[in-house]
Amino acid sequence: MFESAALGRTCDDKEYAETMQSLRMRLFEAQRQCLARKIPVLVTIAGLSGAGRGAVVNLLSEWMDSKHIHNDAFWMETDEERLRPPLWRYWRKLPAAGEIGVFLGGWYGPAVRLHCCGELTDSDFLSRLHRVRGLEASLADSGMAIVKLWLHLDKATYDLRHQHRLAHKEDYHFTPYDKKTAGNYDGLVASITTAITQTDRPQAPWTIVDAADANYRNLSVAQAIIAGMERAMAAQDAKAARVKQEKDGAASTVQEGLISTLDAIDLGISQEPQHYRKTLAALQEELYGLTYHAYQKGISSTLIFEGWDAAGKGGVIRRLTAGVDARITRVIPISAPSDEELAHHYLWRFWRHIPRAGFLTIYDRSWYGRVLVERVEELTPREDWSRAYAEINHFEEQLTENGNILLKFWLHISPEEQLRRFREREETPWKQYKITSEDWRNREKRDAYVPAADEMFLRTSTSYAPWHVIAAENKKYARLAVLRCYRDALRAALDRSAEKKPAGSKKKQRKGK
């Protein structure tokens, strides 16, 4: 793979000065355009030590407007990072629209060095790369320019520089792995070869840079970045054309005559549950203990609530929070995004809220807005929301790893019951704020929401995060149903976690022998 990067190509200073002059202008112009077009740019700079990663980072700030560039390095995870899905640390540093994020090592650095040291098995390494590939695809699809650079040195040059640094005591290591891998050229190259093979895709290609000669290296880097930004601009244009075409030829998205999943819900369950107060109190008391144990075991819960306006989401959520210690619970209502959130991938705002292990997070509306309101109100082009199903599944898969709980509730009521509740809200002084003209508008669009909800159930009911459609015509019934469902999920998760324990104690015994 690296043969062409070891040809020892060079560029003399005079030629460099001339070529660089025009490349700089092009780089700068490309940055200006990305800023105007609100395209975020992610530049990953990975490479062998001594290949000049730091020098390249500094050059980028010199070549372009450094006010819109920020650098981030990733090495040892902090405990806040360790207690969340592994990609969380990268999500929170992703560049916003128009900004250039320079990731030193990026999501490759730690994985490659851990694998090279033998602290990451081949299969774990591959699964990380698989995940990264998915993330890059999703980011590129959302319009991000992705440039990935590997600064390479042939073995002889590498050894020479390594010896020189050792002799001059200039060997600076930021992680224990830097030191361990420094002497293992072949191992590092083998690991990065795997990483490149697994993640080299048209939307997020690798550029292998022959870094032995600094001038030649710098030219290659500049060219790769220009190419990446231009690729993203071309993709943006192509997409705009597709979206325009789709709009011109758009038919009504409301399909008549289809039978909805929701039709199958028996809304007749409307008799008053017996002993409601007592049952509720008992469930809450049980939940208090179960969530506390889940907290101690580091099992997170994410509960999301979707459904018709006035279906009783708020009421259910209040019964839930009343049953759980407020210190480990967080309710996140989802409304219009802030400008910082709008400047990122639509999942960014949800990633930033992910709590540490053990907490309960309740979403009042959620990331499903992408395929519900954004679809129905045509706020988002079809190709974006239709891609969201897979992105959401991928996201939820990460939320549910390590035995974490994710429950998705759709609270279902009939149009008649909704009308009754709207009227009641209008008449009760402290409920008036809950009813706005938007609610009435949404009500009129019910026919458009039904197929959107149907497709959502179909495409995002996964084995690890199925939908629970709750008949909410009777509020009390719905509340008990949700609390029971969560209780059962907690019990099951705690049982699974208890089953795992014996394996741990076995290990100890083995050590004891």
Added chain:
Amino acid sequence: MFESAALGRTCDDKEYAETMQSLRMRLFEAQRQCLARKIPVLVTIAGLSGAGRGAVVNLLSEWMDSKHIHNDAFWMETDEERLRPPLWRYWRKLPAAGEIGVFLGGWYGPAVRLHCCGELTDSDFLSRLHRVRGLEASLADSGMAIVKLWLHLDKATYDLRHQHRLAHKEDYHFTPYDKKTAGNYDGLVASITTAITQTDRPQAPWTIVDAADANYRNLSVAQAIIAGMERAMAAQDAKAARVKQEKDGAASTVQEGLISTLDAIDLGISQEPQHYRKTLAALQEELYGLTYHAYQKGISSTLIFEGWDAAGKGGVIRRLTAGVDARITRVIPISAPSDEELAHHYLWRFWRHIPRAGFLTIYDRSWYGRVLVERVEELTPREDWSRAYAEINHFEEQLTENGNILLKFWLHISPEEQLRRFREREETPWKQYKITSEDWRNREKRDAYVPAADEMFLRTSTSYAPWHVIAAENKKYARLAVLRCYRDALRAALDRSAEKKPAGSKKKQRKGK
């Protein structure tokens, strides 16, 4: 202090239902007004265990629009928190304009419990409280409504409930300190008495709530919150009146004939430094090693750059970053705030960027914008920017604790040199973006900036963070001066940190005896 909270007052259910109905309406209306007036509300709920802190938190979400309420609990610090100034963890959770932040325990919870357990000395406890008092004053001054509740129980009631929980195995502890303090009623009460005495101030008063009777407790809580929100609204009105009055009677803020600090700067130092390239390279090499060692010792550096447009800030910063490993460096250009940033105290955006211990952060423009551009352009009322000097000193004091470095540079050039550089920028293709109509406008306001800069030097040159005014008429001279200044500061900080070591080893010896 708690005598009045132990009178055993109660409220029967009928009276409660009636009173609560009207209180609820008032609460809800106060929230609505705070939202409209963009007033953030901070409610601290502290209290003895068993006093119903969790129940109160849940009630708040029921009484008001829970979409604008978020709860946060603070207990064991994470390592990300431990490696930053102690108040960072609270800053990042502060409510935005119009939002209600409910802090369980808030900044009091951990301090009170640590002090009660004897893990925080009296003097450390007092110094924490002193700092918290300053923070609350600053937040209240910026318009935040601050409500602090202590839910109290008399000893007999407390013991009864504690025994009951033990008997029912309902003793849930989220930190080791919860458990340690649970049996020590007198100790807890002594610690909280100190905390309340030290931090009970008109703008951020404590309300001690007799929590033995749940109804009475709830009424007291609701009343205290209404009072806090109304206090903040009254303060907002009073301020608006003051600001209007000031504007009506405003004279020109440009004072003529004053001699500026800047006049004393010898801009004649403009001869080319000898061996510039060689000296620069040597300084950079030295900085590389020093910053690496500072990183290893956890000594952070913050360098901020202010000065006239085109004074060469960018050039100096590039020479700095070229001399430091990019992985431990972050350049933060400060321009217009985002809407999330605007919805918070003006220092919030700087708090959120504070890196972990050991890093170098370079600010291209900084929090001094508050007393420079915001003052000169009259973006901020006088009473706000004039208060900022003290707030900034307080902030910088926290940045420089534990031997951390903070250097503040003002790059100074003459108006003639500035004009020459503006012209040059206009003529150089890749520098054109650096010159905008705003730069020309700022240039015309130089006479207004000079007294603002003077007052800034006067009021914020502290022993721990003095200003360095650098003659920048000659760029090379300025670059070397800044790098030397940083090198000297690093050397001194590392020396101080090395001196501390022997004390540590002594302690070990003592243990050994």
